Amino acid sequence: MQMKSGLFTSESVSDGHPDKICDQISDAILDACLAQDPVSRVAMETAVKGDLLCLIGEITTLAEVDFEAVARDVLRDIGHDGGRWGVDPDRIRILRQISQQSPEISSGVSQTETGAGDQGMMFGFACTETPELMPLPIQLSHQLMRRHRDLRLTGVGQSLGPDAKSQVTVRYEDGRPREVTHVVLSSQHARDLGLNDLREILREEVAIPVLGDWITGNTVFHLNPAGSFHVGGPQSDAGLTGRKIIVDTYGGYARHGGGAFSGKDPTKVDRSGAYAARQLARDVVGRGWASGCEARVAYAIGVAEPLEISFSVTGTEAPEALYREAGVDLADLMRPRSVIERLNLRKPRFRQTATFGHFGQANFSWEMPLVSSA
Structure with missing residues (x-):
């Protein structure tokens, strides 16, 4: 570990890397939906090459969003204005193919107790190498x-x-x-x-x-x-949402469950579960229980209770026992609804996560203490 x-x-990679352009556009569209409708369901993918940009995915929302305008604004913010660096936001061709979320998935997620938006395993990591508890x-x-x-x-x-x-x-x-x-x-x-x-x-x-x-x-x-x-940029290489998952997390220093983050609303545990696992690992290290911690969580689609919550640590006894002694119910903390509410993931805050890593930035809620120190 x-x-x-x-x-x-x-x-x-920089904010102007082709893949990161796509991550930012996908998350900017997510933010635009959440700003008007906090319970929007969004799974947004972006691809770009040359003067062609494609917006594809599934969105279920009451929000009225000009997707093309959002994409062009992101390009301008990055520094693409007037075509100096090969992309002209006013001239780029934008194709859109967006449908609503599958009703079967929607039914499984939209229970009284919010079910996980997908199956999968997520990893969180923290260590004492830097003040940010990052490698x-x-x-x-x-x-x-x-x-x-x-x-x-x-x-x-x-x-x-x-x-x-x-x-x-x-x-x-x-x-x-x-x-x-x-x-x-x-x-x-x-x-x-x-x-x-x-x-x-x-x-x-x-x-x-x-x-x-x-x-x-x-x-x-x-x-x-x-x-x-x-x-x-896109003049040289094609870009695609979700293709920098190791850059987004721990640089290969810790394991990764394989799911990308950008463009996904918080019912998708690929994203929210990974954020919660980072907070959990960070809490273990922050309490002084370990100098390094990998937290693991797994979900089944449509099911609220995690299938697994476990740890690999350096320099401590099992965190599970320490949390029980502190009166912390880990299973409840890691339910999708609990994660969404605790980390305030219904707010339009996601575009800022799409560059320079989803972890180790102090203004993100999952970088805050999990619970008061025991």
Whole structure:
């Protein structure tokens, strides 16, 4: 569950990466539905390539949403305006194929006791490597991409394009991170920005301010290692909702149940169950019961009570027993309705989760304490 010794690598991607464009559009549509109808049922998928954007899925809502306008606004927010970086929101062709949720699924979910919107298993993880209780490699990778985004809004970074990727390799010794051994940063850029100047910006304005003392004399930088990166985003690669599930979670450091998050309303336990499992793992570590915790939960479609709630931990006795001693009913806490209400998941808040990780960001409700300390 936790690294003992050796190297571990995680990656992140920018808000202008094609897959992340799609995640943001799917979640922006979800938010637009929830803003008008908090019990909207949404399973929204987005695909983009070149000047074609496709909106497909199932939506059952009383909300009246201009889906195309939402998608175009997301593209503008990312920095695609006037076609400078290859996408023109005003000219992109948008195809839409959206139906209502299957009545059989709707019936199973819409019980007095809300049933799970799907079957599956979800994993949550937390550890003491960072103040955010996240693994260091993925947290640093996200921070690099946040810094890249912020830099694009300044004069220094105006020649950086929206599409970018980061990757950080950390050396572990005796279970603790010791140094960053490799840093990979690739950024789309304007044609009038030379490769050497670009690499200096990425090193001096992105990597060094973020990584600080984690950089040593042994750290190797790969800055746009493939060379120039003028054509990016959907002009270069197709994008699809839900294709960055490891970036969205723990960077491969912990297990993943396989379900994507973006575009799904909270009755879909792929999303809400994973958020609740993160809160549970975070609570175990936050209480000092363990230095690392993986929480697991499993559901059956249409059934409210979880099939499994279990833990793998480092440095404690079984959390199940400790929670019982504290008077905490885990099965009740992890029922879909309980999760939705506790984490306030009917609010339109999901687009902000679609970039730089669904975990480790302090303003998310699942990053808050689960219950008062025993």
